[in-house]
Amino acid sequence: MQIRIAGFGGQGVILAGVILGEAAAIEGLNVIQTQDYGSQSRGGHSIADLIISEEPIYDLMVTKADVLLALAQLGYNSTKSSLKEDGLLIVDTELVRPDRDYIGAPFTRIAEERTGLALTVNMVALGYLVAKTNVVKKENVEEAIKRRVPRGTEEINLKAFRIGYEEGLK
Secondary structure, three states, X not given: OEEEEEEEOOOOHXXXXXXXXXXXXXXOOEEEEEEEEOOOOOOOEEEEEEEEEOOOOOOOOOOOEXXXXXXXXHHHHHHHHHEEEEEEEEEEOOOOOOXXXXXXXXXXXXXHHHXXXXXXXXXXXXXXXXXXXXXXXXXXXXXXXXXXXXXXXHHHHHHHHHHHHHHHHO
């Protein structure tokens, strides 16, 4: 499965990609995770690409994404052509206006209202993506979160992930 997560700097796109990649590795899957981001720390584009497979992976980059998670209009506009025609588009429904079929939720608002911290938008969206795709097991993502988020933020990030996961099950 080829997955692309796109947004802007400051949304935690790269961290979400790293966590998803680590969860796949914990699960024993083959995974390649790459990232592309602008030079500015906030506001520029931010893209995390993953290829996850039970079989050996021969591609080094996402060629045609099976899943595109867009957290901002900038991210969607710059990556929409990489999504397969029958691919799954997941968007933050209050920040992205796609020009094709999509699913999603107001991830940023959910993060603000349910965790009190907009910075957890990446974990809310990651939970939603995992629930909708079943690309990896929930418990492996939770383990990867514990390993990868800054010390002292594990619980808020786990809470945000679980909120997004529950939203994705609806």
